[in-house]
Amino acid sequence: MDGExxxxxxxxxxxxxxxxxxxxxxxDLRIAYGDTTVVDGVSFEIGAGESLALVGGSGxxxxxxxxxxxxxxxxxxxxxxxxKFAGQELLGASEADLNRVRGARIGMVFQDALSSxxxxxxxxxxxxxxxxxxxxxxxxxxxxxxLELLEAVxxxxxxxxxxxxxxxxxxxxxQRAQIAMALACQPALLIADEPTTALDATVQAQVxxxxxxxxxxxNLALLLISHDLGVVAQLCRHVLVLQHGRVVDAGDAATLLxxxxxxxxxxxxxxxxxxx
Amino acid sequence: xxxxxxxRGLWTRAGAxxxxxxxxxxxxxxxxxxxxxxxxxxxxxxxxxxxxDFERIAAPPALDGGHWFGTDNVGRDLFARTLxxxxxxxxxGLLATLVSVVIGVAWGAVAGYFGGRVDALMMRAVDILYALxxxxxxxxxxxxxxxxxxxxxxxxxxxxxxxxxxIVRGQTLSLRQREFVDAARLAGxxxxxxxxxxxxxxxxxxxxxxxxxxxxxxxxxxxxxSFLGLGVQxxxxxxxxxxxxxxxxxxxxxxxxxFPAGFLAVTLLCLNFLGDGLREALDPHGR
Numbered sequence: 001m002d003g004e005x006x007x008x009x010x011x012x013x014x015x016x017x018x019x020x021x022x023x024x025x026x027x028d029l030r031i032a033y034g035d036t037t038v039v040d041g042v043s044f045e046i047g048a049g050e051s052l053a054l055v056g057g058s059g060x061x062x063x064x065x066x067x068x069x070x071x072x073x074x075x076x077x078x079x080x081x082x083x084k085f086a087g088q089e090l091l092g093a094s095e096a097d098l099n100r101v102r103g104a105r106i107g108m109v110f111q112d113a114l115s116s117x118x119x120x121x122x123x124x125x126x127x128x129x130x131x132x133x134x135x136x137x138x139x140x141x142x143x144x145x146x147l148e149l150l151e152a153v154x155x156x157x158x159x160x161x162x163x164x165x166x167x168x169x170x171x172x173x174x175q176r177a178q179i180a181m182a183l184a185c186q187p188a189l190l191i192a193d194e195p196t197t198a199l200d201a202t203v204q205a206q207v208x209x210x211x212x213x214x215x216x217x218x219n220l221a222l223l224l225i226s227h228d229l230g231v232v233a234q235l236c237r238h239v240l241v242l243q244h245g246r247v248v249d250a251g252d253a254a255t256l257l258x259x260x261x262x263x264x265x266x267x268x269x270x271x272x273x274x275x276x
Numbered sequence: 277x278x279x280x281x282x283x284r285g286l287w288t289r290a291g292a293x294x295x296x297x298x299x300x301x302x303x304x305x306x307x308x309x310x311x312x313x314x315x316x317x318x319x320x321x322x323x324x325x326x327x328x329d330f331e332r333i334a335a336p337p338a339l340d341g342g343h344w345f346g347t348d349n350v351g352r353d354l355f356a357r358t359l360x361x362x363x364x365x366x367x368x369g370l371l372a373t374l375v376s377v378v379i380g381v382a383w384g385a386v387a388g389y390f391g392g393r394v395d396a397l398m399m400r401a402v403d404i405l406y407a408l409x410x411x412x413x414x415x416x417x418x419x420x421x422x423x424x425x426x427x428x429x430x431x432x433x434x435x436x437x438x439x440x441x442x443i444v445r446g447q448t449l450s451l452r453q454r455e456f457v458d459a460a461r462l463a464g465x466x467x468x469x470x471x472x473x474x475x476x477x478x479x480x481x482x483x484x485x486x487x488x489x490x491x492x493x494x495x496x497x498x499x500x501x502s503f504l505g506l507g508v509q510x511x512x513x514x515x516x517x518x519x520x521x522x523x524x525x526x527x528x529x530x531x532x533x534x535f536p537a538g539f540l541a542v543t544l545l546c547l548n549f550l551g552d553g554l555r556e557a558l559d560p561h562g563r
Contacts, residue, residue: 070462072462095466095467096466098464102461102462102463108459115454115455116458118456118460118473119456119478120480121473129463165561
């Protein structure tokens with residue numbers, strides 16, 4: 001991402017090879033519902049084009065963290081700390097300001113594409129929607145762009161699929177369409193919440209391959225949320241391990257996965273099913 | 277990249293499905309014929325709706341003489357009156373329903389989507405309107421603005437959208453929890469765009485069913501109001517009024533009841549079939 005606005009603040013803590021300025025800076029993020037704290041002081045940074053995985057069991061606060069970044073938590077959630085995207089504070093930003101970032105600069109992919117796609121809209125309409133909104137494209141241009149996007153995520157017969165409804169497509173196809181939607185406005189950061197968990201093993205491999213390819217092609221930064229260390233290993237350089245809403249371990253994906261130090265990380269690594 | 281993009285919107289698709297549904301398309305056709313008859317009534321009927329024929333009072337239906345549906349107890353032609361009444365009944369039914377759908381859906385969807393204080397405020401307003409006695413409201417309107425049947429639309433519409441708003445709000449509350457609404461927020465769409473593009477299309481099924489139930493309800497309310505002397509007044513008429521008058525005299529002149537009641541029943545039946553067909557046609561999960 002050239003032409004990234006200057007980011008004021010501390011240089012990224014992750015030293016060495018990447019001296020880029022962080023695209024996303026999360027500092028001391030805390031989320032509480034009443035007396036229950038679900039995320040307790042999480043901090044991390046992602047530079048442009050970098051990848052970071054949030055790993056943890058269910059209830060570790062990884063999805064809450066992702067939703068909080070984009071201001072998608074309900075009113076009942078109390079969120080404190082700081083989330084800076086390209087220097088702009090997102091926590092407490094107005095909906096209008098958030099809407100300029102969401103979709104346009106940050107895209108998100110959910111676990112279950114069937115429920116995150118509107119059953120009453122065709123794939124084409126949904127992919128074109130963000131484009132039409134953010135870029136103010138006329139309908140034909142947006143439709144043409146949607147077709148290109150569906151082709152970019154390698155949906156076969158994209159021209160036909162454009163006019164189909166989510167329930168007429170397979171799970172893998174829907175997940176690809178969702179990725180196309182998230183990428184529509186060429187965001188700088190993609191947040192993927194368990195993007196392959198609902199898919200079977202072969203499709204999972206294809207989607208992972210696709211995501212890796214797209215990252216390369218669009219110089220996308222990726223925040224991956226997963227419980228699956230196999231997926232993490234394929235997509236991310238850096239890993240943050242969460243337990244009960246706290247960061248318990250952090251480091252390089254390769255070292256963390258081959259020689260885990262922290263007991264919880266070791267436990268998670270040992271849980272990883274090994275094939276062949 | 278090869279095939280030109282065929283535009284198959286929600287409605288074109290639904291239209292194609294509807295045409296395949298014999299019952300629904302037949303009902304639509306029947307409704308169109310009835311509506312056309314009602315509109316063309318004055319030119320079709322050999323006698324005027326208000327003309328008195330003193331030679332034939334309460335005459336049974338007969339082909340010669342031009343009183344195809346017979347005459348009522350003051351000698352007015354029932355064919356002309358049935359068509360004349362249909363104009364009012366259809367107008368009241370459709371307009372009041374349209375008003376209640378538009379206001380009800382907008383109100384309910386906004387309240388349900390925004391939730392919290394907005395929702396509480398909007399729904400309390402609905403509760404308050406609900407608590408107003410309907411008859412009182414109608415009489416008040418009549419006193420303030422004079423007696424005019426347009427007021428019947430206003431009064432009926434003002435009451436009926438309340439039900440619609442409640443149903444729509446309930447549906448919206450559950451739709452709002454769905455992930456695709458989050459996905460739309462994530463795409464950076466503002467609330468009103470989300471309501472329009474994501475909430476309302478998903479409400480159509482419920483709204484259509486509710487609307488097809490509203491039309492007969494409105495037609496019946498109208499006849500009730502007219503019976504009380506608050507709605508349509510003599511010599512103007514509506515199906516409800518004709519049925520009422522016919523029922524009073526049904527032993528002596530059953531045709532005065534049968535013809536308007538037949539038109540009313542066929543219309544309501546067709547509306548129900550059409551509504552059911554539309555609901556199915558608009559559901560993308562259908563074939």
